[in-house]
Amino acid sequence: MQRPRPTAGLHHIALYVSQFADCEYFYTQLLGMTIDWRPDANNLYLTSGSDNLALHRAPIHFNPAKEQRLDHIGFFLNERDDVDAWHTFLQAHHVKIKAAPKDHRDGTRSFYCADPDGNTVQMIYMPKNTTKHTK
Numbered sequence: 001m002q003r004p005r006p007t008a009g010l011h012h013i014a015l016y017v018s019q020f021a022d023c024e025y026f027y028t029q030l031l032g033m034t035i036d037w038r039p040d041a042n043n044l045y046l047t048s049g050s051d052n053l054a055l056h057r058a059p060i061h062f063n064p065a066k067e068q069r070l071d072h073i074g075f076f077l078n079e080r081d082d083v084d085a086w087h088t089f090l091q092a093h094h095v096k097i098k099a100a101p102k103d104h105r106d107g108t109r110s111f112y113c114a115d116p117d118g119n120t121v122q123m124i125y126m127p128k129n130t131t132k133h134t135k
Helices: 021-031 080-092
Strands: 012-016 034-040 043-047 052-057 074-075 097-103 111-116 118-127
Touching: 012 021, 021 043, 021 052, 074 080, 080 097, 080 111, 080 118
Parallel strands: 012 052, 074 118
Antiparallel strands: 034 043, 043 052, 097 111, 111 118
């Protein structure tokens, strides 16, 4: 059987979050995403333009696996200097920084922080000629 045409890319991720209001604030007020759709009080769809991040309020007795399969989600930045600017901004807003800004061997520069629910978020500059990403 032949594989179908290529996908249009990965543009959507959905997260269960226990700190629903705090995560909404983090992604909208701090990272600048806009609300695309709020179907009800327990679900929120955010966008930066061509992407979609769904926040779903975790059930009361939600018990995530001890070791999650999701390592991190990433936001591309337009300029190398934006990495340090975002790092400084998020530190000033008491966001937990998990790894300080650093240059990677493939020419990218990034740092890692945590959203209010503990999900790891990477802020990354990737030069236009970079096709591979190395942690």
